[in-house]
Amino acid sequence: MxxxxxxxxxxxGNFIDNVRLYVKGGTGGMGLPRLGGQGGTGGDVWLMAKNGVTLKNIKDKFPNKRFIGGTGGNSSVHSLKGQPGTDCQVSVPPGIAIVTGDGVKVGELDKEGEKIRVARGGLGGSFSTDFLPSKGQKRIIHLDMKxxxxxxxxxxxxxxxxxxxxxxxxxxxxxxxxxxxxxxxxxxxxxxxxxxxxxxxxxxxxxxxxxxxxxxxxxxxxxxxxxxxxxxxxxxxxxxxxxxxxxxxxxxxxxxxxxxxxxxxxxxxxxxxxxxxxxxxxxxxxxxxxxxxxxxxxxxxxxxxxxxxxxxxxxxxxxxxxxxxxxxxxxxxxxxxxxxxxxxEQADIELRELTQERLQSLQTESSQTVKRNLKKSLPRADH
Missing domain, CATH: 3.40.50.300 (P-loop containing nucleotide triphosphate hydrolases)
Known part of the structure; x- marks a missing residue:
């Protein structure tokens, strides 16, 4: 003192009142061209309000903060309509607002049991899409204590x-x-x-x-x-x-x-x-x-x-x-x-932390891009 x-x-110290998440709906399943089968839809990502959960719980339990829906099942001879992918459900504290990375408000969860879909799963492949599935919705969202x-x-x-x-x-x-x-x-x-x-x-x-x-x-x-x-x-x-x-x-x-x-x-x-x-x-x-x-x-x-x-x-x-x-x-x-x-002073601290987080994210993405490009440029070994 x-x-x-x-x-x-x-x-x-700092109280956690904001958490950044990556959410992505599951990819749909493949259709079956010769029998006209349709692939299953990808799983959605949902947030559900639950008493006793805190934003710190989420940050500690899921360090990478990535939530992805299950992939839809492929169409087959035995099941022309593929099984839907498993939904991903995330427990969050009541009293939060959900905002996209660019500041658009998705919704709010005020009471236990309320839920909201934050990423929709992709459609399964069918005749109208040449039996090719679509990818799930993906985006960055922020959970803010109201x-x-x-x-x-x-x-x-x-x-x-x-x-x-x-x-x-x-x-x-x-x-x-x-x-x-x-x-x-x-x-x-x-x-x-x-x-x-x-x-x-x-x-x-x-x-x-x-x-x-x-x-x-x-x-x-x-x-x-x-x-x-x-x-x-x-x-x-x-x-x-x-x-x-x-x-x-x-x-x-x-x-x-x-x-x-x-x-x-x-x-x-x-x-x-x-x-x-x-x-x-x-x-x-x-x-x-x-x-x-x-x-x-x-x-x-x-x-x-x-x-x-x-x-x-x-x-x-x-x-x-x-x-x-x-x-x-x-x-x-x-x-x-x-x-x-x-x-x-607290606003300055939060701004520095956010800037640092964004820099780290950009550095990670840049490093991954370099590795992918390097891998593509390497000659393939002949078998």
Whole structure:
């Protein structure tokens, strides 16, 4: 962690919200000229939404990311109509948009069980085609997580999330002095002096056990998957949901929030994240903030005091740690500036990765072309 201009910086990982696939329908089967037989059609490539699947699963399980339908059966004396090729079905997460390599939207999959054909198999050979089959459709497609916002605000109830959103954007969320004011995502836009806009979502407040579907549970956690960046908002004085529940310090609050994300989907911990420590206008807030910063920088001693079920496998890597007050406006301009920096820096990273991927793809294609041409130019051995 490094400090610059009163703001704390930390490195962060990448959350996979886009995967590039090569899809190709199967080639049709050969027809049988002397008996007028027709070859079978090639298999199609389908995408089907399935809960529990992530884009990272697809990337890890299928490193070459190529999906091809089966070849149609040839027509024969015993079967004049060839058997159709086997369809290729790929399980994908719900909540994705499918876009072609040139930016044309193919469709969306929002609920488990929904499916869409992304490559059609070729027709089998028949009389009209001189009994020669056609090749299947082939193309590059991108699977994109459908985003509800650029930034998702994460925090326990009454951390001041709605107040913060109302101060940094044009949103007018419901605000009250009781938990669960926000029952559905409230969307706002931060508008900068150069007219750039960044969308921010105030998401329903988590409680301990949300991964078990307590409180807003999975409805909340599902929304987090649809944001590019996370903005953790914690009360500098700590949090207590009710007199029946234990008091949690700001440091404990961060660990509990991180655990809820981890237990729902570990990939969420790789999203770019910022931390806004709210209510800095309260008495002794500066002292509490400095204590929190020390705990984040050197968490070992503080973590020893926590039970195992409150300690995540790895901490969230906050890029910025910012003291703010939604009530007085303290630190809000700096917060908006850091949100902009984080968004721009991540966009630069993604652009470099995409450029590198395209260069590697072009180099591979070029190498394969050279090998094919060299093979054709070599003299054939006489038998």
């Amino acid at each position: 490094v400090r610059s201009g009163g703001v704390l910086f930390r490195k962060y 985003l509800i916002s650029d930034v998702g605000i994460v925090g326990f109830p009454n951390a001041g999330k709605s107040s913060l959103l109302s101060k940094i954007s044009h949103a007018k969320p419901q605000i009250a002095e009781y938990a669960f004011t926000t029952l559905k995502p409230e969307l706002g836009k931060i508008v900068y002096s150069d007219y750039k806009q960044i969308s921010v979502a105030d998401l329903p407040g988590l409680i301990e056990g949300a991964h078990f579907n307590k409180g807003m549970g999975h409805k909340f956690l599902k929304h987090i998957e649809r944001t590019k960046h996370l903005l953790f908002v914690v009360d500098v004085m700590g949090f207590q949901l009710s007199y029946k529940t234990p008091y949690r310090s700001a440091f404990e609050t961060i660990q509990l929030l991180t655990m809820e994300l981890q237990l729902y989907n570990k990939e969420l911990l790789g999203k770019p994240a910022l931390l806004a420590v709210n209510k800095m206008d309260l008495p002794n807030a500066d002292q509490k903030f400095q204590q929190l910063v020390k705990q984040i920088e050197n968490p070992a001693e503080s973590l020893k005091l926590l039970p195992d079920d409150m300690i995540p496998d790895r901490p969230i890597e906050f890029k910025y740690i910012l003291p703010v007050s939604a009530a007085t406006g303290q630190g809000l301009d700096n917060l908006k500036s850091c949100i902009r920096k984080s968004i721009d």
